[in-house]
Each structure stands twice: as structure tokens, then as C-alpha cells.
Amino acid sequence: MAHPDTGVRVDPGSFRDPGNRVFHRDGEVLRGLDERSARDWRALAGSGFFRTLLAAGKLCGTEEVAPTPPWSATLRHERIPFVSHPYEWSFGMLRDAALLHLEILRAALVDGFTTKDGSAYNLQWRGTAPVFIDIGSFQPYRDGEPWAGYRQFCQTLLYPLLLQAHLGVDFQPWLRARVDGLEPDQMRRFFGGARRLLPGVPTHVHLHGAMQQRNARATTSDVRAQLREAGYSRELAAATVRGIEKLVRRLDRRPGESHWSDYQRTCGYSAQDRHAKERFVEEAVAAAGAPAMALDLGANDGRYARIAARHARYVVAVEQDPAVVDALYRALRAEGERRILPLVMDLADPSPGGGWRGVERAGFAARTRADVVLALAVVHHLAIGRNVPLAEVVDQLAGLATPGATLVVEFVHPEDPMARRLLANKPDGLFPDYRREEFERLLAARCRITRRAELPSGTRTLYRAVVNG
């Protein structure tokens, strides 16, 4: 990120809880705690569940360092290799993130702690392993209190899962549009008629919505007191969490097959083409000298992301099709691959900045500085499929990379059957610039082309290029 590494930079996404705040200094991720939060932290650091979850890698690595004024205490956190947002995750990812949140809360309750909130933004990824990052969220459990984060959990985790599992509606656009997620009242409209009875819906959606309306004028401090007097207990809180956990486990419908699911079988590459392409990609990433981050654009089933991961420390695999990303996520998890992060995103409509002032949740471009960018068989989808001028496509590829980074691009000639199929959907002569010579000229204006190879089929060219400084 383009910020001076001297001095302190307050994280724009960390202001909602005034008791603690994340900031950056000398490339480190730090968290300042006020007096009360510092007390909570010391209690937390001495608790068994915290140490167990930390050792298991389920919590973001955390240690106390010398305090930075004005804070009473300062923590240093492990750096998450690439920050992503819940609306960039697949269904399986959101579900696993939700399950981890609940597991952590359940373990915390046993040791007399709870979390102040329940947001999907409390979680991040190390490859395909979810990590709970909001260490400032833990506080001692107060007798007789239900979970303060339940509403947020519903809005940013449970409801999106219900939408997808019960109705087959992709949840990502809903989460992307609303930083606080879906409201119970919106959800009720989706689940009328017989759908009222689907698992989780009568209680977490309808009853929840009705209770909100009926208690709109009651303050939460009054209701907390009333619940305490009525005998609400930690055991009950734990039972509720177990109930939600059971529900989320049941919601495991896979997103259906989509157009791109079977790409590797239907893509029309010959075995020779594929071998040549694999070798070209592998050599390019290897020559980049242990890059910290490789970006695979239009990653599909992750074949090239996996090849990149042999040489890069971390790979972010971006793909527009949620079903394809979900399949990739499950496959990577099954393989035990922990250095590839699959994300759902349309390159023609990348994640914008969101939340307060549009910077609370950074947009994709603001988060991305790749050392290697792979754009294999994807440029034609943008240039022809989405009418993006070829020069803009090349600009974007270079823009996602650091100066000196390696670009590996496959240009599909207009004569190629796949390009012809896309062109057939558009009026003749709409893309006079979509030619190999023009692409090469544009690429050479922003990069130094260091290698070029024709695939044996003769209608595709691979380029390796170094982005100008």
C-alpha cells in the first residue's frame, strides 16, 4: 500500500469500537487498547481458550508490545497476507467463516468470555483457512447477558447463508451493497408462504424481525436487565450458540453448476497447448524470484494458481463465477493447500471502497500490489465480452502490479474459436483494435516484453513482461 512506513497510520476500517483501534507503523499491524480494553486483554491473554485457539492458528497471531501513547496497551498482530471482504468469498467460505466465529464464541463462553460483536468482518483468511482477527472483540462475559453480536451475525453471516442455501440466490451483491448486511425485515420478504418454514427461518428471520418491531422502543439496557431478572444465563447463551452452529452446519447446499464449472474439459486446449502453457507460466513465476504475492485473474479451477504457488509465497485467485470459486475453495481445502486464496470478483466491476467515506473497507485496487500477475485467457473476455478498450485492459493489468513485477498474459487471437464465439455476439467490426500487433504495442508501452511463445494450436500467444517502474 502506498503509505509512508514511517509514522503512524490509523486503519480506516477500525473505528467502530472506540475502546481499541488498529494502526500501522513501520509495516507492522498494531492495536491500541484503552484502559478498560487493556484490562480485558490481560484477562484474555491468561485464559486457556485463548491460548489454545491461538496455537491452533484460529486466532490472528497476537502479542503485547511496548505501549504507544495515548493507548494503555499495544498489541502487535500477525499480518494477514491479503485482506479480503466477505462479499468476495464463496458460499463455502462464508459458511466456514461463520462456523469458526461460532466455535470461538463457544470456547470463549466456557472460559467466561464473549465477543462484543458478530460481524463477518471479524474474519480473514490465510489461504483457505479462516482466521478470527478482531482480538479487541473479546471481553469478560457478564452474567445474564445474551450475545451482543447476534444481530450482526445474522445480518452479515447467517442471512446471506440462508439466501444462498434456501433460495439459491448469490449472497455477494447483498453484502457488497450494505456494509451492515441484510436486515431481518428485508429477509422476511424473501421468505413468505411455505418458505417461512425452512430451517432457521421461523426463528432467526420472522420471529427476530417481529421482536425487533415490537421492542423498537425498549432500550437494550432495559432489556438486558429484564432478561437477567428472568434468569438468562451463560448456559443459555452457550445453548443458543450451539443451536446456531447446528443450523449453519445444515446449510450446506452447494451452488449449482454454472457455465464455467466444466471449463477445463470444454476449453478446447490440446494436451500440447496445455503443456506449453503450463511450462511457460511455471518458468515465468520461478524467474520472478520467490515473489511475495501472485495474482491469478480469471483463475477458473485454479490450475495456474497452483503452479504459481510452487514459487510464490501467496496466491490470490480471482474469478467472477461464484460456483467455480466455491468448487476451487473446497478442492484447495481438501488438498490442504494453504497459500492460495480464492475470491469472487468481476474484473469488469471490481470491489469498490465501502463503508464510511468509502475507505472503511478498501476497494480491490487499493489492496492489491502483486509481484506477479497472471492473466491467462481472460483478456478477450474483458475486451470483447465486456467492451473494455484493449488499452484499458493492459493498463489495469499493469496497475494491479508493483513496478518491476512480472506480467504473464495470454492473448487469444481474433481467429481463435473461443474469441470468434465472443465476437459473434457483437456487431461486425466493433473491435478493430483487437489484434495481436496492437496488443503487443500496448503491452510494450507499459512493460518490457521479455518472452513470447505461440501455443501449438497457433491462435494464442503467451507473453512474459516486466512492468515499467
Added chain:
Amino acid sequence: MHLAYLDAGSGSLIVQAVVGGVAGAAVAAKLYWRRLVARFRRQPTDQH
């Protein structure tokens, strides 16, 4: 009393009792019963 930074939502707190099985439902019932009783106790004085 410490205040949570987040508005937990009054209805969202109560519904957690209701989804917490039989014991939870009992707590919710008790809460509503008390509210009801409190209302009736208040009413006669309201009329003066």
C-alpha cells in the same frame, strides 16, 4: 454498568432467549409475564 459499543438490538436480545430451547423459552415467557404484570400494576395509578 458497561455499555456495549454496538447496538445489540432489543428484539435481537430477546429472540436469543426464545431460540435457546425449552429453558430459553421459559426465560422469554417469564420476561413477558413480568412486563404484563408491570403494566397492570401501573394502569390503576395511571387513571388517577
